[in-house]
Amino acid sequence: MNSLAYALLAMLVRKPCSGYELAEMLEVFWQAKHSQIYPLLAKLEHDGYLIPENVEQTGRPNKKLYHITSEGKEMLRAWMDKAPSVPVSRDEFLIKAYSISLTDTDTAQRLFEDRLSYYKEKLLRREKLIQEMEAEYGTDLKDQEHQIFGRYIVHQRKLLMEQQEIAWCRWVLAMIN
Amino acid sequence: MNSLAYALLAMLVRKPCSGYELAEMLEVFWQAKHSQIYPLLAKLEHDGYLIPENVEQTGRPNKKLYHITSEGKEMLRAWMDKAPSVPVSRDEFLIKAYSISLTDTDTAQRLFEDRLSYYKEKLLRREKLIQEMEAEYGTDLKDQEHQIFGRYIVHQRKLLMEQQEIAWCRWVLAMIN
DNA sequence: GCACTCATGTAAGGAGTTACATGATTAG
DNA sequence: CTAATCATGTAACTCCTTACATGAGTGC
Numbered sequence: 312m313n314s315l316a317y318a319l320l321a322m323l324v325r326k327p328c329s330g331y332e333l334a335e336m337l338e339v340f341w342q343a344k345h346s347q348i349y350p351l352l353a354k355l356e357h358d359g360y361l362i363p364e365n366v367e368q369t370g371r372p373n374k375k376l377y378h379i380t381s382e383g384k385e386m387l388r389a390w391m392d393k394a395p396s397v398p399v400s401r402d403e404f405l406i407k408a409y410s411i412s413l414t415d416t417d418t419a420q421r422l423f424e425d426r427l428s429y430y431k432e433k434l435l436r437r438e439k440l441i442q443e444m445e446a447e448y449g450t451d452l453k454d455q456e457h458q459i460f461g462r463y464i465v466h467q468r469k470l471l472m473e474q475q476e477i478a479w480c481r482w483v484l485a486m487i488n
Numbered sequence: 489m490n491s492l493a494y495a496l497l498a499m500l501v502r503k504p505c506s507g508y509e510l511a512e513m514l515e516v517f518w519q520a521k522h523s524q525i526y527p528l529l530a531k532l533e534h535d536g537y538l539i540p541e542n543v544e545q546t547g548r549p550n551k552k553l554y555h556i557t558s559e560g561k562e563m564l565r566a567w568m569d570k571a572p573s574v575p576v577s578r579d580e581f582l583i584k585a586y587s588i589s590l591t592d593t594d595t596a597q598r599l600f601e602d603r604l605s606y607y608k609e610k611l612l613r614r615e616k617l618i619q620e621m622e623a624e625y626g627t628d629l630k631d632q633e634h635q636i637f638g639r640y641i642v643h644q645r646k647l648l649m650e651q652q653e654i655a656w657c658r659w660v661l662a663m664i665n
Numbered sequence: 666g667c668a669c670t671c672a673t674g675t676a677a678g679g680a681g682t683t684a685c686a687t688g689a690t691t692a693g
Numbered sequence: 694c695t696a697a698t699c700a701t702g703t704a705a706c707t708c709c710t711t712a713c714a715t716g717a718g719t720g721c
Binding site: 313342343346370372 | 716717
């Protein structure tokens with residue numbers, strides 16, 4: 312059981328998902344390729360933490376929806392008590408920002424403008440997602456007892472981060488112009 | 489040449505460092521263990537991007553200070569023009585925050601209080617470091633031409649992130665109490 | 666026709682972590 | 694006397710990415 316395994320279980324508590332969906336949804340806290348997800352789902356199924364449901368579809372490929380078992384949920388609950396490992400962030404852009412004096416103003420500007428666009432796009436998606444959550448759950452979002460609470464606070468955190476990245480990029484761009 | 493290799497070159501442009509120092513300093517943008525750093529430094533030396541200088545010390549082990557060569561600097565400069573790969577962040581804490589409804593209020597509170605302490609500590613170190621930079625470089629920090637500029641903006645970004653993490657933890661703690 | 670989305674898998678290799686190994690000095 | 698800091702390395706293993714593989718439907 313590694314962190315990714317717990318990330319998958321955490322997503323599947325909310326609702327049953329296919330590997331394909333999980334790969335997308337995982338973006339919030341753990342980036343993983345499908346080539347890592349599919350074998351791990353098979354392992355979790357083998358260990359009794361997940362049960363697959365074959366769903367036949369028309370107009371698109373069939374899929375396997377994974378349902379979490381009570382053992383899976385218990386596994387995740389037990390893991391909650393352990394101290395989380397230190398966060399890891401690996402961001403090539405920051406290495407380039409650090410080395411900004413090596414390059415010309417144009418390249419530097421492009422670097423920061425691309426970063427700005429990237430996070431503007433991310434922010435738009437996040438705002439949309441949060442608006443959808445607000446429309447669907449209303450004041451339940453602020454209720455710690457409610458199942459949605461965890462998802463809400465995590466996306467709020469990401470929203471803040473994206474807003475800050477945008478503000479910081481603009482601050483830097485103002486200095487290099 | 490992987491991202492870590494460029495991160496090492498970026499640090500060594502500022503000043504010659506030992507592997508031990510690099511492992512500490514790298515924390516800003518790339519987490520790496522010494523077991524990954526030492527072999528990579530040897531490879532970069534072999535490829536002509538670094539030159540080692542043996543420094544004998546009394547009262548502590550000798551060390552190797554790596555100096556970047558003009559080839560190394562050119563390699564880094566050339567890499568600046570390429571678009572950076574997408575940032576990766578892997579944070580077990582966020583998986584736990586997402587699953588907060590599975591646990592009791594006490595565990596949840598401890599989780600967030602530990603996170604808060606961790607980032608308060610980080611913030612203190614960061615503030616100290618930035619104050620030192622301000623004392624040493626003054627208005628040069630805001631000059632894009634100056635070598636220190638890149639280092640300054642990256643640490644400013646980290647400072648903001650830490651402040652925001654603290655504020656967010658307090659926001660969540662206020663809701664679960 | 667070409668690229669993209671949905672959908673699931675395997676194989677090979679590169680990146681990163683944990684453990685093994687050594688050893689002097691300093692602070693509690 | 695125990696732990697931490699400084700200092701460098703290797704070995705074994707796990708984790709993660711890239712590439713290989715397949716295939717129907719949709720939009721341009």
